[in-house]
Amino acid sequence: MLKNDLILRTLAGLATERPPVWMMRQAGRYLPEYRKLREKYSFFERVQTPALAAEITLQPIDQLGVDAAILFSDILVVLQAMGLEVQLLENTGPVLPDPVRSEADAKRVYVPDVEDALSYVFDAIRLTKQELNGLVPLIGFAGAPWTLLCYMVDGKGSKTFDLTKSFCYCQPELAHRLLQRLTDTSINYLLQQVKAGADVVQLFDSWGGLLGPEDFEIFSMQYMRKIIEALKGEVPVILFAKGAWHSLASMAATGVSCIGVDWCIRPGMAREMAGSQVVLQGNFDPARLLTPKPELKKQITRMLNAFGPGKHIANLGHGILQNVPVDHAKLFVDTVKNHVYQNSFEKSSL
């Protein structure tokens, strides 16, 4: 049914002719076609209009030739569905005018009927699948409960999300109740995405790395484990907890199909910590895509050799930056597609 099922075969643990390649935030601001739509429609118009979301999702497939599409959407739609107002100011980031910091605030947060509240996402998935017509698989996604809690409590982006951390330390019972509601909603949300046609789903814990190893288990990992468990037998799951290298073994133990790693860990070390079974995804430094082309190609090649053949999905270590030239993004994809692995001596030395 799928013309290119490379990423599905890799996620199933099968040997493949080359690693699949896609890029986090591949549908976005670095593409001129996207910027044109951005001038005409607000962020949430783009997200909530299935035809626009599908169009944006498809742009990098045509432009770059990646091996998977990832739905154009935002992790914060889940908070909207749970009763919170979320604004997205262009070039500023998300703002929640009424963040949740007390028992009284928490009364506003409920587990919604996602099929109804987020129907536009499932419509966008159905439409995208139809337009993809089997060209490549479609990845759905959700934010991890901890990362969503960060926005729910801090109310905007932060370097450290200290308000949320303090909230968890001072009102742990309330924090866990909210994390459970986020988990229940996310499970329903991801199951509905699968039902609508998502071939793979990725769980983004963008702020997991702000927690120490014990707190990561308590406030993030235990909830992600429940989500992964609920998706078993449905579709392959990719778990990306940025900065949480210290818990790679614990992530691998969930039986998740794939773990995303950022650029601040050597591929060999990530493999050692995660064990030999799980597929690894990553981990090119997004800022490194700004490197002039000849050196850029060397760096990409170096990363591919460091991961070695098999059980690897080539990707960035975080989302693509908006000022990356399209031909540099294209070079990333093409370099992966044309790569020939060096011998095992080279691999082991990286």
Next chain:
Amino acid sequence: MLKNDLILRTLAGLATERPPVWMMRQAGRYLPEYRKLREKYSFFERVQTPALAAEITLQPIDQLGVDAAILFSDILVVLQAMGLEVQLLENTGPVLPDPVRSEADAKRVYVPDVEDALSYVFDAIRLTKQELNGLVPLIGFAGAPWTLLCYMVDGKGSKTFDLTKSFCYCQPELAHRLLQRLTDTSINYLLQQVKAGADVVQLFDSWGGLLGPEDFEIFSMQYMRKIIEALKGEVPVILFAKGAWHSLASMAATGVSCIGVDWCIRPGMAREMAGSQVVLQGNFDPARLLTPKPELKKQITRMLNAFGPGKHIANLGHGILQNVPVDHAKLFVDTVKNHVYQNSFEKSSL
């Protein structure tokens, strides 16, 4: 000469009766006495007036009973001395109105006569030492060349310092020339601090963790190595590269006396990576100081047991937050002072 030389004995590798304790940013906004001075004097007035800097440096010694003083100053005074304008807006952070991004910009950046350009720092050290009267040792400090370059190029704080990274990738020759100038200036600066009376110096690479392991070596570590080399035989050096856990072995190999670690690594793992010889400093999560007291005490005890007795300086994993209650900071210090280690079985399980 010193009434309390606990930190010096620990840094010399000697067995001590208990771990020494101090806190990064211990002289600062969480103290009411500091906030009073802040209402009367601007940030750089406080930094550049030796009597004020000395007064602020001493505040936490009286208030908390820490085992070391650290000079109240700012890493960015070095950029001012090198010819750049640095503004510090309260509650906003540093701003360089004319950041360095080209060959032409770089012409404004020179290696100064630090003894003259930063005389107020050395005056503050002499005055502080006089007022301390041997009570506890005084720690001097400097920012690492990479971290200073981040401010020099980005011109303000950033989550990712992508402008600086891109600058390094696109104009590596110019970046290395600036890093060398920063290194030369920092060496002179730290040697003068020692001459003025600093008993220990700490090198802060606050943004080292934004670089991948290879880039960390190229753009940060090789310059810190030169600084550490230049200070050999002078005073003990503490190296704190936040987030750069992947290079603990390489940091230990410099022969530095002590390595600071942040809270995102288990103490046992840090010890394994850094080897058995070097002293480790850290690593309590600064946000965890907001925890209610009974649980807070448990968490501090847990950290101390995880490091185990010897070769450990108790500290936070980054600077203290401004909203930490003083009695919580005091609890941190007192818990360390009164700690009795659990048996080695407990230690190894953490």
